[in-house]
Amino acid sequence: MSFRYGVPQERDWNALDDVEFRRIIRVEFETNYPTELRYAPRRLRWHETKDWYLRMARKGWIAPNWPLEYGGMGLSASKLLIFQEEAERWGIGRYQDHGTLMLGPVLLRWGTEEQRRRYLPDVLSCKSIWCQGYSEPGAGSDLAGLKTRAVRDGNDFVITGQKIWTTLAHDATHMFALTRTDPDAKKQEGISFLLVDLAQKGVTVRPIRDMAGHEEFCEVFLDEVRTPASNLVGELNKGWTVAKSLLGFERIHVGSPKMPEYGLTVLEAVARARGMWDDPLFREKYYALKLDVAHLADAYNHFTAIVIRGEQLGQDVSYLKIWATETFQRIADLVLETAGPFAAINGTVQVGNTSVDVLASFYKARTPTIYGGSNEIQRNILAQQVLDLPRR
Amino acid sequence: MTAHSIPENETIALLRNSAAGFARFDSRRIRDWRGRSPGFDRVVWQQMAGQGWLSILVPEADGGLGLGIEAAAAVAEQLGRACYPEPFVMAGLLVPGLLAASTNQALKRALLPAALSGDAIFSLAWQPADGSLKPATSAMRASRRNGSIVLSGECRFIVPAQADHYLVLAHTADGPLLVCVDADRIRPGLIEESGPDGFSSAWLRLSDLVAPEAAILMSGVGVTDTVEAALDQAIIVQSAEICGLMQRALELTLDYMRTRQQFGVAIGSFQALQHRAVDLFIQNELARHAKAAAVRAVEHGAQGKALSLVASSAKSRAAHAGLLISTQAIQLHGAIGFTDEYDLGLYVNRMIRLAASLGNAAEHRRRFGDLSEGA
Structure with a gap:
C-alpha cells in the first residue's frame, strides 16, 4: 500500500483488467453501501451519506477521477467510466461532491501548487465540502450576466452579492464562485474564479424548498465576505475560461443512460402491478421508450469510446444531455400516467403486490433539463456551433 | 455538420471513399428512370x-x-447520400447471400457468377401479400409432383x-423451400405496382406454375431461418442506406436555412x-449510432433472435x-x-419507400417488443 497526499492507495487500479476492476468495485458497493439509501428519491444530505463517504475517503476511493499523486485513484478514462457506471447501477446517492468532481480538476488545471496543497487534502478527507456558486437571481441561462461583485481591498477580495440554486450549500463549508471583478469589461471578460470560506460573517445560506417538498438547493447571500487574493484561481478576469473548461465531461456524465434505464424498471413495475403490462397501447409506448434508451446507450458508448481513446469531446456531446434528460422525462411522465390514481399518493405506495414511489421519478426528472445549461441553451449551442446556423 | 465520425478500419474507409467517389448524386439520371422499367440503370448496376x-x-x-456487413453498410450509406435508385440491398446483397448459401451446388455454380458480375438481376419473392414480416407465413404454397414442384399462391x-430470375420462397407440407424461376415463366403472374419514387415493386400471383426440382436452391426447416437471417442483415444495411438519405436531406435543409433570407x-x-x-x-445521430451498434453486433457474431x-x-x-x-x-x-x-423531393420519395420496405418504424418497434418478451 502506498500513501500519496496522505491517502492510501491499495493498488495500481489501471493495471487490472476491466472485468476484475468492475468486480472489485461492485463487491465493495454491494457489500457496504447502506441498502436503505439505494436509489434515494431525492438528493441525500451529508448527515445521511457521511458514513459511506468517510469510508470511501479512508479507502482512498473518494476521488476516483484525480491523479494518484494528488491522492486520487488515478483511474484511466475507461476505469473511471466503470466506476461511475457501477455507482449508478447500484443507485449510490451523491453527497455534495463538487469538491472532487469540479474543484479538484479546476485546481489541477488552473490552480497553483500552494492552492492544491492548501485545499485538496481536506476535500479528500471530506473535512471540507464544496458547493458551486454560479447562478444568480438575474443570471440563469445568461450566466455571464452575473452581478456578484468582488472588489480588491489590500490582500483580500471583498465579495457582495447573491447566489442561487446552489446545490446542497447547507452542507458546504466552502464555495467556488464566479464573481465580477471588472464591471466595465465585456460580460465574459470581467469574471474571476474565487475560492470562498463560508464559515464567516456576512454569509447567509437559506435552503429553498422545492415543489417535491425537498430542500436540495439554496440561496447564498454574500455581504462583504472576504477571501484572500491568493484564492483567485487562474488569472484575474479569466474566470469564464476556467469555468467553461469543466463542461465537456459534465455533459457526457449527465448523458448516461443509467437514469432512464432505471426509469424503465420503475415503469415496468408500475405497469405490471396495475395489470397494464400486456395492454397493446401501453406496450407501444413502452417499447418506443425502451428503444429511445437503447439508442441513447448506443450514442453514449460512442462518446465514452472517444474519452477512452484519449481524444477531445466535440461540442456535439451536448445532444446526449438533451436526449438523456428528455427521454427520462418522457419515461417519468408515462410512470405517472400508468400509475393512475396512485400518482396522487406521496412516497412509497403499495400498488398491487409491489411497493413503488410513483412521484419520485416524476420530480427527479424535472431538474436535469434545467441545470448544467438548460436544454434550450444546449440547443442554441448545437445549432450555432455544430450545425453552423447563423447567430442573430 | 461537425459531428464526430465513427471510427472504422482501413478497408472500410477505403471502400467508403471509393463509394463516395463513384456514387454521385445525379438529379437528371434519377428523374430519367422514374416510371421507366426496370427503374434503374443496368449499366450502372454492372x-x-x-x-x-x-x-x-x-x-x-x-x-x-467475404467482407462482412460493415463494408456493405458503408457502401449503402454512400448510395443513400447519392439517392441511387439501383436496388443494392435487395438485389445486390440479399440475393447473392442467399445464392451463396444454396445447398444445390450445380445451381449455385450456374447462377452465382452471373449475380456477382451484374449480368443477371435476381429478385427475392418472400413477403406475404398482407405485408407480414415473417417469412414463415409466406402465402406461396408448393407441392411436389412427378419430379417437379408446383407453385400456387402469392407474394x-x-x-x-x-428481374431476370426470381427466387421464390414457398411452403410445402414438408417445410419451406427456395426455388429459382426464370422471368419468362413468372411474368404472366406479375403485376407491377409503382411507388412514390417512380420505382416499382411486384405482386406475384401464381397458379400451378411447374418448376423442375433441379431449380430448388434449398429446402427443409432451416430455409426460413436462412431467409430470415438474410433479411435481418438486409434490414441493417438498408438502415445504413436510409442514414445516407436522411443525412443528405438534413444537409440540404441546413444549407437552405443558412442562405434563405426573410x-x-x-x-x-x-x-x-x-x-x-x-x-x-x-434523430440523425441516434439513427447513425443505432445502425453502427447493429453492424457491430453482426460483426461480433449476433445470430437468430439477437x-x-x-x-x-x-x-x-x-x-x-x-x-x-x-x-x-x-x-x-x-x-x-x-x-x-427541387431535389429534396427525390430524397423524400426514396425515403418513403425504404422506410416502408422490410418493415416500418412501428412494425419494428412491435417486433422488438415481441422479441424482447420472448413471444
Whole structure:
C-alpha cells in the first residue's frame, strides 16, 4: 500500500483488467453501501451519506477521477467510466461532491501548487465540502450576466452579492464562485474564479424548498465576505475560461443512460402491478421508450469510446444531455400516467403486490433539463456551433 | 455538420471513399428512370458489380469478397447520400447471400457468377401479400409432383419488380423451400405496382406454375431461418442506406436555412427553427449510432433472435428519423420543398419507400417488443 497526499492507495487500479476492476468495485458497493439509501428519491444530505463517504475517503476511493499523486485513484478514462457506471447501477446517492468532481480538476488545471496543497487534502478527507456558486437571481441561462461583485481591498477580495440554486450549500463549508471583478469589461471578460470560506460573517445560506417538498438547493447571500487574493484561481478576469473548461465531461456524465434505464424498471413495475403490462397501447409506448434508451446507450458508448481513446469531446456531446434528460422525462411522465390514481399518493405506495414511489421519478426528472445549461441553451449551442446556423 | 465520425478500419474507409467517389448524386439520371422499367440503370448496376459491391457478403470460396456487413453498410450509406435508385440491398446483397448459401451446388455454380458480375438481376419473392414480416407465413404454397414442384399462391412487395430470375420462397407440407424461376415463366403472374419514387415493386400471383426440382436452391426447416437471417442483415444495411438519405436531406435543409433570407436575415438565425433543426440532428445521430451498434453486433457474431433484435432496433430508428427529417425538411424549406423540381423531393420519395420496405418504424418497434418478451 502506498500513501500519496496522505491517502492510501491499495493498488495500481489501471493495471487490472476491466472485468476484475468492475468486480472489485461492485463487491465493495454491494457489500457496504447502506441498502436503505439505494436509489434515494431525492438528493441525500451529508448527515445521511457521511458514513459511506468517510469510508470511501479512508479507502482512498473518494476521488476516483484525480491523479494518484494528488491522492486520487488515478483511474484511466475507461476505469473511471466503470466506476461511475457501477455507482449508478447500484443507485449510490451523491453527497455534495463538487469538491472532487469540479474543484479538484479546476485546481489541477488552473490552480497553483500552494492552492492544491492548501485545499485538496481536506476535500479528500471530506473535512471540507464544496458547493458551486454560479447562478444568480438575474443570471440563469445568461450566466455571464452575473452581478456578484468582488472588489480588491489590500490582500483580500471583498465579495457582495447573491447566489442561487446552489446545490446542497447547507452542507458546504466552502464555495467556488464566479464573481465580477471588472464591471466595465465585456460580460465574459470581467469574471474571476474565487475560492470562498463560508464559515464567516456576512454569509447567509437559506435552503429553498422545492415543489417535491425537498430542500436540495439554496440561496447564498454574500455581504462583504472576504477571501484572500491568493484564492483567485487562474488569472484575474479569466474566470469564464476556467469555468467553461469543466463542461465537456459534465455533459457526457449527465448523458448516461443509467437514469432512464432505471426509469424503465420503475415503469415496468408500475405497469405490471396495475395489470397494464400486456395492454397493446401501453406496450407501444413502452417499447418506443425502451428503444429511445437503447439508442441513447448506443450514442453514449460512442462518446465514452472517444474519452477512452484519449481524444477531445466535440461540442456535439451536448445532444446526449438533451436526449438523456428528455427521454427520462418522457419515461417519468408515462410512470405517472400508468400509475393512475396512485400518482396522487406521496412516497412509497403499495400498488398491487409491489411497493413503488410513483412521484419520485416524476420530480427527479424535472431538474436535469434545467441545470448544467438548460436544454434550450444546449440547443442554441448545437445549432450555432455544430450545425453552423447563423447567430442573430 | 461537425459531428464526430465513427471510427472504422482501413478497408472500410477505403471502400467508403471509393463509394463516395463513384456514387454521385445525379438529379437528371434519377428523374430519367422514374416510371421507366426496370427503374434503374443496368449499366450502372454492372459498374457497381465491377466495384465488387455485389460480392461483399459472399464468401471468398464462392468468388466473393467475404467482407462482412460493415463494408456493405458503408457502401449503402454512400448510395443513400447519392439517392441511387439501383436496388443494392435487395438485389445486390440479399440475393447473392442467399445464392451463396444454396445447398444445390450445380445451381449455385450456374447462377452465382452471373449475380456477382451484374449480368443477371435476381429478385427475392418472400413477403406475404398482407405485408407480414415473417417469412414463415409466406402465402406461396408448393407441392411436389412427378419430379417437379408446383407453385400456387402469392407474394408481394418484390423488389426489383423486373428481374431476370426470381427466387421464390414457398411452403410445402414438408417445410419451406427456395426455388429459382426464370422471368419468362413468372411474368404472366406479375403485376407491377409503382411507388412514390417512380420505382416499382411486384405482386406475384401464381397458379400451378411447374418448376423442375433441379431449380430448388434449398429446402427443409432451416430455409426460413436462412431467409430470415438474410433479411435481418438486409434490414441493417438498408438502415445504413436510409442514414445516407436522411443525412443528405438534413444537409440540404441546413444549407437552405443558412442562405434563405426573410425579414432581412437568414431564416436559420431564428431560434424556433434552430431548435427544430437540432432535434432533427439528434434523430440523425441516434439513427447513425443505432445502425453502427447493429453492424457491430453482426460483426461480433449476433445470430437468430439477437440478430433480429439489433436489426429491428436499427430500422425502427432509421425509419422514424428518416421520415421525421423528410417531413420537417419540407416544412423548413417551405413551398419550394414540395415541388418536383427541387431535389429534396427525390430524397423524400426514396425515403418513403425504404422506410416502408422490410418493415416500418412501428412494425419494428412491435417486433422488438415481441422479441424482447420472448413471444
